[in-house]
Amino acid sequence: MSALPLDAEPTAVDYYSGGRTTYLSKVPEQKRAKATFNRIVSAAVDLLLERGPAAMNTNAVAEGAGVNVASVYSYFRNKESILYFLAEFYEGSRVALVASGAERIRNGADWKQTVSELIDAMVDFRIAHPGCVVVRNAVASIPDSPDFDASSTREAAEALLECFLRLSPTSSPQKLRKMTLFFADTVTVTVDRAFATTPHDAQAIAFLKEMSETWLSTYVDA
Secondary structure: OOOOOOOOOHHHOOOOOOOOOOOOOOOOOOHHHHHHHHHHHHHHHHHHHHHOHHHOOHHHHHHHHOOOHHHHHHHOOOHHHHHHHHHHHHHHHHHHHHHHHHHHHHOOOOHHHHHHHHHHHHHHHHHHOOHHHHHHHHHHOOOOOOOHHHHHHHHHHHHHHHHHHHHOOOOOHHHHHHHHHHHHHHHHHHHHHHOOOOOOOHHHHHHHHHHHHHHHHOOOOO
């Protein structure tokens, strides 16, 4: 088990806990409204997993959530808004995992162990939240959709950069920035590929952890 925080089940997630409002028509403020909102988003995830993006529409989401379609439209303009909200939620969660690990390193935790736990946490998140994979693919199929992956990778890299600036005070900040961006992207791509099969490729994850320690060690001052 990872030492980093993870939610247990996709349907138990408080989707509005992050306060993300970019793709919302209305913000759920009252307890009952938040419960309805979470049912709507959870129903969308379940629909994507069970029937795929082609079957997802606002009527189907409303039926799955047990609400009328007007309730869906009160929060989302269309199905693309739901997908974008979910993409932002999942990618934001990924950044939060990295930020949590980065904070532990800044507070004195062993960086090698923490990086290993961070990769484990990302794997655990994928297992607990299978919707993140189908949402990423669905968003990628929408023309001119926002590049959530690139944005979150940059944010994750910046969080790691703060750590390695402390671990490698004699290294060039520009060089370290390139390194952390490459590392964040490599972890994302490798985890994606590992989950292209069921069950996921555990050997690929083990190799990723091994190579991460070896490669990152070259950037840490002795």
